[in-house]
Amino acid sequence: MSVEKGASSESSQTKPPMQKLCFSPEGSFAQAGTHLSALKSLCETLSPEDAHRLAQTQLRECETRLAAIQRQYSGEQDANAQETRYENCKRLLQAQLTKIEQAFRMFPQIL
Structure with missing residues (x-):
């Protein structure tokens, strides 16, 4: 199991910082709000x-x-x-x- 932990920590170290930012709770919430707003406007017009x-x-x-x-x-x-x-x-x-x-x-x- 220690090998798997090393592999997973190694792969997390190779992830770019932007990917971590995109999946932060604040970023996800803001993106969900943007998507919800766009969907609401589509539903109102269609x-x-x-x-x-x-x-x-x-x-x-x-x-x-x-x-x-x-x-x-x-x-x-x-x-x-x-x-x-x-x-x-x-x-x-x-x-x-x-x-x-x-x-x-x-x-x-x-x-």
Whole structure:
């Protein structure tokens, strides 16, 4: 056993001082706090599956409303105004959906 102790003390002597600093209680606590803060901000901005479903649902509802409005109004001006509003809504929702899908690709380990 004395040989093992000598080997272990020898290996601990060859470890660089930085490694010991990284594993100190203070360093570990600070690093854990940093990681926790980053995870909290990700969770607040992502909510992945629900946000993705919500964006798709809102897009479908917007398309349904546009179809109903177009059936209700036959005039060119009314349809154009409604279509413009619809297109703006659709672009906004598609942008949100794209951001959510990018977040899925960037952070697959969260799912």
